[in-house]
Amino acid sequence: MKNDLMMIGEIADFFGISRKAIRLYEKKGIIQPVKVDDANGYRYYSAAQVQQLNALLELKALGFSLDEIKRIIDGKAEKATLLEMLEKKRQAWLETMNSARYKEECLGEMIKNLQVSPAAQKITEMTEEERAWLLVKMVCLEDVRAQKVLSEALWL
Incomplete structure (x- = not known):
């Protein structure tokens, strides 16, 4: 055996x-x-x-x-339940892929912005605050607007 x-x-x-x-x-x-x-x-x-x-x-x-x-x-999930479980996982993967795609686009935008930014040439000479603001400006526009408004509101 x-x-x-x-x-x-x-x-x-x-x-x-x-x-x-x-x-x-x-x-x-x-x-x-x-x-x-x-x-x-x-x-x-x-x-x-x-x-x-x-x-x-x-x-x-x-x-x-x-x-x-x-x-x-174990076969405890009937066909309808199994289909529902599979569809939920499929949707979760679609959300993950969309999130990853968005992050990849943001990184591409940051790369492009850093390549053309004259300020980026002196990034090592900047203060932490200046460097943080520069990097925030380089991020995707939707995030930059929200972060800028939030930051300004916090410092008022």
């Missing part, structure tokens, strides 16, 4: 994760070894458990929590 099974270390190495992570998944009840050797405590996993672990890692990479993954793998 051991020829058909993989030990915890083999699976951990195969997936590039730690044995501790697999034990955590076991403790959470997500994946269970098909056999535990009474003499030495070694855990053995079948192809089915390897597939479960693969699914777990894919879902984890998509941002699902271990509790959500357990519901999915």
Whole structure:
């Protein structure tokens, strides 16, 4: 029977994760070894458990929590619930991508502004306050306006 099974270390190495992570998944009840050797405590996993672990890692990479993954793998999430869970994760990733895209645009704008700014040539000679104001001016316009109004209001 051991020829058909993989030990915890083999699976951990195969997936590039730690044995501790697999034990955590076991403790959470997500994946269970098909056999535990009474003499030495070694855990053995079948192809089915390897597939479960693969699914777990894919879902984890998509941002699902271990509790959500357990519901999915255990089959406790009906089709409608599963679709809802997937759509929420999809929306979360879209928001993350939009946020990242906005930040990338802001950095591009800062780079462009620093390249053409005569004041940026003397950035190392500026006081901390002058340098902070210069950097604020270089940020995306919406943020600069809001920060400038807020800063002016605070210093009045």
